[in-house]
Amino acid sequence: MFYNPGMAWDRDLGVAFVRAWAPGGAHDRTGWDVTAATGVRGLRLFGETAAFSAFTLTESNERAFTVLAANAARTPGTRAIRADAREPPPPGSFEYVDLDPYGSPLPFLDGALRATATGGVLAVTATDLPVLAGAQAAATLRRYGARPVRGRLGPEGGLRILLMRLALDARRAGRSVRPLLAYVRGHYVRVYVLLEAGGDRPDPVGTIEDGAWTGPPLGPEPRYGPLWLGPLADPAVVARMEPAEPAGRGAEVAGFLGRYREELEVPAPFYYEPNSLAARLGLRQPPSVERLREALAANGFRAARTHVRSEGLRTDAPRSDVDRIARALAGERQSQNARVRA
Ligand SMILES: C[S@@+](CC[C@H](N)C(=O)[O-])C[C@H]1O[C@@H](n2cnc3c(N)ncnc32)[C@H](O)[C@@H]1O
Structure with a gap:
């Protein structure tokens, strides 16, 4: 399946995010949709925001690419490339890179990070929640380098593991990340991080040691993480986000944003039920x-x-x-x- 209507809400939120991140009508940024399928995410961002002058969309699957190429041909300013996104990215760097693969984003992360300009935004979806949220703890350690939180708090733990991974990878390249929006939804987590210069700034990344932790109980393990323990979003960007109108799913996006804004006032990791x-x-x-x-x-x-x-x-x-x-x-x-x- 190359078009997933179940993710329409998520694409609406993406449009709202880009409009808030790049307010005004400069049309001066470049974007890359790394695993584009038919292109619906990238093409919507290009067409429904005033952020971009050009957008590149890559896809490896032949059938999906055929539809993608036709869609891009109808949209001046966009280009479709048949490519394996694990290979080096298209030349140049992009102010916005969107990585929305099936399953784990890890095979694509290095290229996506390198292709994102300093001062630009990298958006990443991870649907490998069984790994990130601890159902396969050995795989979490092997793949993400973290001890996961299991159970009810596992999805937030997974979100914080993904942010930790991005922070450490960026730091290795002399840069740092700042989450502008990060959330858990159903079977996946998604983050939008700003890439900033300077890998020497201390990141709020750390392990949670059971004996010293005074937040909600995470489980029986002595240690969790490393995890991103800082804020999940930038309140100023989230305050500017408005439901994208043409989509007709505005109420659902507005409901999410309402609760999310309140939540940002209490940036403590994890929660009680x-x-x-x-x-x-x-x-x-x-x-x-x-x-x-x-x-x-x-x-x-x-x-x-x-x-x-x-x-x-x-x-x-x-x-x-x-x-x-x-x-x-x-x-x-x-x-x-x-x-x-x-
Ligand atoms: C979840 S879908 C993308 C959905 C799309 N963003 C949307 O909103 O409709 C992931 C896509 O990644 C493609 N893909 C998988 N491996 C890839 C690779 N190595 N290089 C490029 N694309 C790849 C798949 O063929 C699939 O179309």
Whole structure:
């Protein structure tokens, strides 16, 4: 299948991102869609934003390339090249590179990074979540060089492993990355990072050691990562993002952006879920997310829902405070129930 309608939402978000990253109508950037299939992602970015003067699209599969070449021929300013994207990239560098392969982006990452201009953006999708989110932990270590987080927090762990990989690879080439937008969605994760000069700037990359970690419990392992532990996005770019109009899926994009913007106010890695919190603390009933958020705020902590899970709550409160506050809420509820029975 060369056109995946299930990813239309994701392409809408991509259009909204590029419009926000490159506001105004300069049409002065170059772009490369590395694994283009029929070209729908790159061609939409070219046609629906005012960012690009030229766009290159590469694809190795013959059948997909035939459709891609016809689509590009109808779109002046774009060119289709039949190429294996694991080989050296097309000559020159691009201000925007989009890598959206099937499965792992790793075979293409080196070329995509090299082809992205300093000051430009590299967008990467990874659908190898079983590896990134820990279902195949040995493969995560072998391929990405990280100990993964398994279970409910695994997808966010995978997102942070991908960002770590990009940061370390960029650093080796004397550059650094800054995430402008990074998210988990269904079976994949996707990041948009700005490539900046200077590989000597310390990256927020590190391992999480169980004994020293005061965030949400990650599991039974003594160590996780290395992971990207910094912010997942640039709030200024995300604030400028507007749902792309012609797509007709604006409400879904707007819903995502609403929650994502709130979440950026609490850039703590990982989140709590009422069910697992109640199970760990032995509470008879999980607290409601909203009550927990309010109680954390009343105790002087920041807390916000996350886009990753509908019931997830990110907070800057240390775990001991989260536990204390959740227990107090459960106690309140029990005494309320007792009063109702009395
Ligand atoms: C997930 S699809 C791209 C989807 C596209 N971005 C979209 O939104 O419709 C991945 C594409 O990568 C192509 N591909 C796989 N290996 C490749 C390689 N080594 N070089 C270039 N393209 C490759 C596949 O043929 C497939 O068309």
